[in-house]
Amino acid sequence: MEQRYATNPEQIPGFDTQDLRDRYLVEKVFIPGEVTAIYTHQDRIVLGGAEPAGGELVLPTFDELRSDFFLQRREMGVLNIGGDGVVTVDGTTYQMPSTACLYIGRGAREVVFSDATAEQERGAQFYLFSAPAHADYPTMLVLPGEGTVRELGDQKTSNRRTLTQYIHEGGIRSCQVVMGFTRLHEGSMWNTMPAHTHDRRTECYLYFDIPEDARVFHIMGEPERTRHLVVADRQAVISPSWSLHCGVGTAAYTFVWAMAGENQFFDDMDTHPVTEIR
Ligand SMILES: O=C(O)C(=O)C[C@H](O)C(=O)CO
């Protein structure tokens, strides 16, 4: 498993484009037939992907965790961004259509990922987001349309978007993980405006449904000295607690957001008016 150590905002001015990409961008989240995992020391989050590609994939444990099985001391949110899939947790099967979310609580020993059928055109792609857990919450599935929906932004400012909360205080309960996804409406390109930081939590965005010839310019860094990452489809960005995280696409797109840290209050954000960002 790749490890990425935590960074300090004072390091950012000394980083060139590649340094930023090496530390904050995950270019290959999905590899057919593999479970990928990146261990970031920012809030000890592990993020990755499971793409069964017609077979069965078992969630392995990794040496770096020094645990008997992956979820011995951790919890995990799983969000399917591909075709229909199935996740089996200790013998219980969960059908996961595209954009369904499964919370898997601490203590689950065996997690298996597969496509729903052998003949499907588009395979399942499970995005994985895990954080240390101090208690056992039940494993729960939430299907598309069942989360808490918020309509945000305005077409006039090119940021009309629908945000769905799955794992959060008013939905599936967890120790730390907060998770959901945001879909930009056609013609809207800006996410997360007005932009914010939340010193209490690390957040990761997995961008998807970006057309092949389009990119998202993800803005990061301290609000008074921002930088950017150019992000392609199905790539993830790690935003440390001190980093702004917002972006603009050259086409509409969708992204999974997921957080872990000091609290789970979704609205605990320090907003930064665009007129003050540098
Ligand atoms: O479009 C948005 O706004 C978001 O999706 C915001 C993220 O959920 C976020 O950054 C929560 O802290």
Ligand SMILES: [Zn+2]
């Ligand atoms: Zn945020």
